[in-house]
Amino acid sequence: MRRHPGGRRDRPLRTDRARAGHEWRRRTSVGPRPATLRRCRGDPRRRNQSVGQDHRRGGWLRDRRRTRCRVDHRAPRSADPVIANVRPLIEAAAITFGYSREQPVLNGWSGSVAGGEIVAIVGPSGSGKSTLLYILGTLVRPWSGTLWIGDHDVARVGDRGRSDVRSAAIGFVFQDALLDPRRSVFDNVVEGAVYRGDSRAEAGVQARALLERFGVDVESSRRATDLSGGQAQRIALARALLDSPPIVLADEPTGNLDHINAKLVETALFEHARSGAAIVMATHDEVLAARCDRTFRLS
Known part of the structure; x- marks a missing residue:
């Protein structure tokens, strides 16, 4: 004292x-916490550290001008033999989870997704598509098994570690958009970047460009209420793609949309995959699933 x-x-x-x-x-x-997780935002020991040797391996990076961690996937994984041989962006093994011990929804599920790949999760309602997506997105911790996001086994880290991984590496497109009605359209798009500690001004430039790209014709200062389903989903897509995350998880991204808006969302996700990102989407649309590189079928 x-x-x-x-x-x-x-x-x-x-x-x-x-x-x-x-x-x-x-x-x-x-x-000891994994060395890479110790580099996350606000750690004074890493505040002035420049980009390390893992700058193209999907590792956590420190920029001298920022105090956050991110995953850099700008170099295509297939363009360099070193990058091509590293761990997939998502790799799960023997994942088990359920809402009651007597009847698990997932029982020993395994799978992986590489950068530049689009994978569809298909199956009947109640088969665990959304649950699997939430586990891959670190929103839900599995009962057992391993889940690697880049170089981190997120099934074995705490809530803070999973939150750091999620904010740095993963963008979400939810089925019902899940916009905050109390906040403006602009704030809904940039909230993830602000949480990471990014410059609000820089995030705003990207946000306005994405809203314009997706044809969102509402005032960015307007509250996210009374929007059409197509408008809300395009705003949610802009939020998910802000700062080009290396992983995007989409839960029925076109399920509530008309043909024009569904095509816009679908095209944006496929273009993002071509930039080197891993895309995983849960869908009932067999035509959309057939366009993906691979399919995980749940029963």
């Missing part, structure tokens, strides 16, 4: 509390 210059005893200063918290985490830690 520190004292003020006048001798008055007062509450601990912020540095004392921070040091105490660090000591508690050190004593209670099961083991």
Whole structure:
């Protein structure tokens, strides 16, 4: 406990509390966190670190001008033999999960998705398509099995570690868009970038370009209410593709759309895959699934 210059005893200063918290985490830690996860945003030991040797291997990167971590997939994986031989962007083995112990939805599921690949998850309603998508997106922790996102087994890290991986590497397109009605269209698109610690101004430039690209003809300052299904899904698509994430997960991305809007969403996802990203979509559309590189069929 520190004292003020006048001798008055007062509450601990912020540095004392921070040091105490660090000591508690050190004593209670099961083991060292993966070195790559220690590089995530705000770590003062890594704040001035330049890009490391893993700058094209889908690892966590530190930019001198930013205090966040990201995955760089700008170099096509097939263009370099070193990149072509690294771990797939998504690799799952023996995944088991359910909402009751008596009847698991997924029982020993395994699969992988490489950069530049589009994979469809198909199956009847209730077969676990959305559940599998949420597990691959680190929103749900499986009961057992391993799940690698890049070089990280996210099935074995805590909520904070999974959140870091999710914000740095994964974009989501949900079936019902899931926009926040209390916030503006613009804020809905840039919220993920702001959470990562990106410049709001830079994210705003990208957001407006994506909204224009997808033909969203509403004021960006308008609240995300009373939008048509097509408008909401195009805004959700802009949110998912902001900052070009290396992984995009889409849950029935065209299920509630007319033909024109469905084609726009489909084209954007396929173009993003050609840039080197891994795309996984759950769908009932057999025609769309047939266009994908591979299909995971659940029963």
